[in-house]
Amino acid sequence: MSSLSKLLSVLDLFGPQTLKIDPDTIAERMGLSRATVYRYVKDLCDAGLLTRVDAGSYGLGPRVIELDWMMRQYxxxxxxxxxxxxxxxxxxxxxxxxxxxxxxxxxxxxxxxxxxxxxxxxxxxxxxxxxxxxxxxxxxxxxxxxxxxxxxxxxxxxxxxxxxxxxxxxxxxxxxxxxxxxxxxxxxxxxxxxxxxxxxxxxxxxxxxxxxxxxxxxxxxxxxxxxxxxxxxxxxxxxxxxxxxxxxxxxx
The missing domain is CATH 3.30.450.40 (GAF domain)
Structure with a gap:
């Protein structure tokens, strides 16, 4: 699996019962080091795919809403x-x-x-x-x-x-x-x-x-x-x- 695929697979951790997630949980579920997780989280936040929702937790970001709008137009x-x-x-x-x-x-x-x-x-x-x-x-x-x-x-x-x-x-x-x-x-x-x-x-x-x-x-x-x-x-x-x-x- 490429580094990009691993980064994007963080998004697969979200679901109806997991609307926000913290870096420690990401590291545990994906078998990654904390340093790698924080780098992934930063990159995803910079892209607007994740956003910080409270102390230490992250949810899906505004870019997802933008992509959703575009999908509905086409x-x-x-x-x-x-x-x-x-x-x-x-x-x-x-x-x-x-x-x-x-x-x-x-x-x-x-x-x-x-x-x-x-x-x-x-x-x-x-x-x-x-x-x-x-x-x-x-x-x-x-x-x-x-x-x-x-x-x-x-x-x-x-x-x-x-x-x-x-x-x-x-x-x-x-x-x-x-x-x-x-x-x-x-x-x-x-x-x-x-x-x-x-x-x-x-x-x-x-x-x-x-x-x-x-x-x-x-x-x-x-x-x-x-x-x-x-x-x-x-x-x-x-x-x-x-x-x-x-x-x-x-x-x-």
């Missing part, structure tokens, strides 16, 4: 689908999520909400549990071939709390692929229902993300589940089509 899914997401949210009164799968993680990259009525356990940027919740299940189920089995082995095979063995996991994933969507109740937030469908680039035959509509189970009864399912799937198709001919990035 992200292909958001360029192709941001307006469609808000349109779907306005039509249904539901929150609409764009989600992606990368490096074994599922995260929501954008949320269009009709109001601040809902309080989601997993908001934008917060990694979702593996194969729990409509977004997570859709993105995993549409992984191809041996990659699906490898993901099961890495994330679920040795988890004593997992309700799945390989046979039941494979069967559940196959059903989602056959249906073309996933419907879940109460899996991430009690009282909420989610419907997710994959965003598949027709020119690449590749799943690049998912779109989901989330709201109270009562709202879905009023709207008719079948109607929402078709609206979500139609929106994903329109987003995928837009991605073939993406619009220009909006001017700042």
């Amino acid at each position: 992200d292909p899914i958001l360029l192709a689908g941001r307006e469609l997401m808000h349109e779907l949210s306005a039509q249904t009164g539901l929150a609409v999520f764009a989600s992606v799968f990368y490096d074994g993680r599922i995260i929501n990259t954008y949320i269009a909400e009709p109001s601040d009525t809902y309080h989601f356990s997993f908001g934008r940027g917060h990694p979702l549990p593996f194969f729990r919740g409509a977004q997570s299940k859709v993105l995993i189920a549409f992984q191809k071939g041996r990659r699906l089995q490898r993901l099961f082995e890495e994330h679920m095979a040795n988890d004593p709390d997992s309700p799945y063995d390989w046979a039941s996991f494979s069967k559940a994933a196959k059903k989602i692929r056959k249906d073309g969507y996933c419907l879940t109740h109460d899996e991430l937030n009690l009282g909420l229902t989610g419907i997710a469908a994959p965003i598949i680039r027709p020119d690449m035959d590749e799943v690049v993300g998912s779109l989901s509509a989330v709201g109270s189970s009562q709202s879905f009864k009023l709207l008719r589940q079948e109607t929402v399912i078709e609206m979500v799937m139609d929106t994903t198709r329109r987003i995928a089509e837009n991605m073939r001919n993406p619009p220009s990035a909006p001017a700042s």
Whole structure:
């Protein structure tokens, strides 16, 4: 591993349960000397990737926010689908999520909400549990071939709390692929229902993300589940089509 890779791997120590960290912990977890850790921390602070948050502890810095802003201006899914997401949210009164799968993680990259009525356990940027919740299940189920089995082995095979063995996991994933969507109740937030469908680039035959509509189970009864399912799937198709001919990035 190069020195640059080691320096940047300090950022991998942060997570939902580790929002700030001190140099001693970095040294212990990475097996580095204190002198090396302090040099890394200084370089990352100078780059704006870390910032001192209290005596002896560091958190992610303002450069991360700047990079996040730039990503949202040029992200292909958001360029192709941001307006469609808000349109779907306005039509249904539901929150609409764009989600992606990368490096074994599922995260929501954008949320269009009709109001601040809902309080989601997993908001934008917060990694979702593996194969729990409509977004997570859709993105995993549409992984191809041996990659699906490898993901099961890495994330679920040795988890004593997992309700799945390989046979039941494979069967559940196959059903989602056959249906073309996933419907879940109460899996991430009690009282909420989610419907997710994959965003598949027709020119690449590749799943690049998912779109989901989330709201109270009562709202879905009023709207008719079948109607929402078709609206979500139609929106994903329109987003995928837009991605073939993406619009220009909006001017700042």
